[in-house]
Amino acid sequence: MKRIMIFDDDADILDILNYLLSEKGWDVHTRTNCTDIISIIEQCRPDVILMDNWIPDTGGIVATRTLKTHEEFKDIPVIYFSANNDIKKLAEEAGADAWLAKPFELDELEKMLSEF
Template identity: 70%
Template sequence: MKRIMIFDDDVDILEILTYLLKEKGWEVHTRTTCNNIIKVVSENNPDIILMDNWIPDTGGIKATQTLKNHPEFARVPVIYFSANNDIEKLAAEAGSDAFLAKPFDLDELERIINQF
């Protein structure tokens, strides 16, 4: 079973995505902050990560950069997602592998996830 980790401070989004992705056969792990991100990711060993831009405490850019600069997690795909108008620019600054603008539909999310 493929494992996905979602970092988002919006509990409603986490609940919806957890339900939808579990229906698609994913094992889903969620966090509302980026505290101890290396430790949290290493404990869950995800195949892919969804990272919100506006997540406490370090923010999505710094959290993604931390993961991408870590030898163990540099190859784990990170999909940056946000309602911010500059999502493409923010995703590039973060060093993510892809981006997804909020609001998004499930088909678009599934298409991006399946790329990896």
């Protein structure tokens, strides 16, 4: 079973994605902030990370860069997701492996997750 960690400050989005992805067989973990992200990832050991741009406390760009410069976690795929118009640019700036614009279709997310 693949494990996914989702960082988003919107609890409704986390609840919906948790339900939908759990139904599809994923082991889903969620956080409404990325405070002390290294210890969160050490505990969870996800196969894939979904990272929102507007996540407290440091924001998605800093959080993703922190992971991508960490020797142990740099190879965990990060999918950057946001409703921001500049999502592609932000994802590249963060060093994310992929990006997904909100709102998105569940099929689109599933396809992306299955590629990692």
